Amino acid sequence: MKSDFSPWRLCTAPMMDWTDRYCRAFHRTLSRRARLYTEMVTTGAVIHGPRDRLLGFDAMEHPVAVQLGGSNPADLAHAARIAEDFGYDEVNLNVGCPSDRVQDGRFGACLMREPAVVAACVAAMKAAVSVPVTVKCRIGVDDQDTEQALDALAEAVIAAGVDGLVVHARKAWLQGLSPKENRDVPPLDYPRVARLKRAHPTLPIAINGGIATIADARSHLAEVDGVMIGRAAYSDPAILLDVDPVLFDEAAPAADPFAAITAFEPILAGFLQDGTRLHAVTRHMLGLFNGRPGARAYRRHLSTFALQPEAGLATLRDAVEQVSRDSRSLDLAIPDRDRAQDAA
Template identity: 60%
Template sequence: MAPSDLHPPLGGSRLSVAPMMDWTDRHCRAFHRVLAPKALLYTEMVHAQAVIHGDRERLLGFDPAEHPVALQLGGSDPALLAEASRIGAGWGYDEINLNVGCPSDRVQAGRFGACLMREPTLVAECIAAMQAAVSVPVTVKCRLGVDEQEDYEVFLAFVDTVAATGCRRFIVHARKAWLQGLSPKENREIPPLRYDWVYRLKRERPDLVVSLNGGLRETDDLRAQLARVDGVMIGRAAYHEPYRLHEYAVAFDGEPRRPRAALLRAWFPYVERQLAAGVALKHLSRHVLGLFHARPGGRAFRQILSEGAAKPGAGIALLERALAATEASPEAA
């Protein structure tokens, strides 16, 4: 029996797209939904305090086409996280996720993110409060540990403490984080990947839903991981080369393969709605710059959008002109 046979994921897909600050906004997610109709999408991390006191339409608003979509929260106060979860569920999110993996200095200063790997009891209190506030699934995205933590048993104890609340789904970035001395970018690259820890967790705790995140790129690699865990979460590969996300959906969700131009045009109705609402094209088009990565005309496609999207009145015609450049490229002939 495959791992996913025990736990059908939201949307029916074993794929999810990672929450990425400044990247996975609502416009990005709307485009990713075209590429992968069943994948579970995540918001950027939003602090619980911002959800409670901030501009909720800006922070939480999303298009109905994005479902299934999860809200990722940051924080470490159980009462505030419970209230933010209640608000998020009220906005229609399909899952509420707690960030226990971000290593940035700002996050550490606020006592949330990866530093909470050292406080499993507090994380369990937060998850229990969040679960009591909502009826949708509450999940955790975590690391293998932080700094001096080098023992699998410490990681397992963290998971067990949190799972005792009834939390069933853990998305594990298969690296630990160095909270001092490494930037967030370096923390995505320098600490070694330890997929074996995630495999072992799934093997020893088969009742948990375990998704693997970190370093995943090639379709064959994803296929190998899905034989051992319940799901895979893709981050920067899906963003910088978005057609890869479509290829994953073709390989694992049975989606029909579609050309890049057809996928982009399928996103146009969303773009038109946003333009009509006063959103500048530059805020949308930045998410599609990598669609023709390493393809004929890809450089011209990026250049046309990068130079033209900020100009007044830029719209669908500019996107069509960028597409035409890929078809007119000498390499495409």
């Protein structure tokens, strides 16, 4: 096994309403090495809310990072200590979310305009915890010059002791674009992130935004230390089966999506025994068989029957039976499972 891999070599992005504990548990059955991130949770929720529900996770999820939203250094330090006590491997500060609600709370992407505030937040968290403290940001917002804006943020957080930076290689437009549009409309500028890495060779830097395959991830690793994949890993989770063999020279934990389902069944059974509804878990699994004959029937079966109160493991097994096992040869025919959305 190689020993020189960055901890951030391949990460799954924090995504609101998506990367909950059920999603992370499922993704962990597909890759032992990918670094998993929680949904963003605000400092107020961590400090005053139901911590077990918001921060609880299973030991199998390691390595796993919590993403915090906030701009008050004292509150972030308090929330970071709580997260560390829960056992998280990293605390990440959100400086990239463009939603109106986040702006109203003075955190997320609007903090790109206030690098000194971000630095104070990082310094406070660094003083409070022993785990790595990282920042996820954009290359700039609105009419900012991305050369100046990203350099200013990076230099400020480096001085504060940040352990790593994850850069979504797009601007965020806080006025005029919705959060959904901000994920696609602003053009990607991968070379800007590469220039940042060349300027700061000792700072671990991961790149995010529009990366759809593990082959794409591998090409970016020639320029930066890590890659963060978001929607592609969620909508086509089978690509995560390529992470360990392609990026870490290790065997995948499951030979194919069918084997991954079998490995996940005991974990799913534990969730069901604790009172979790099947749909809460299987909604994260709908894209597992994308590109295979029967994938549409699989999705339809889960979308229809997993909502029923009595739904259980048999429901999932019935859905999997809709998929042709003879289609395994597609894995060899189409590299990195970068296939059509639905061949069914």
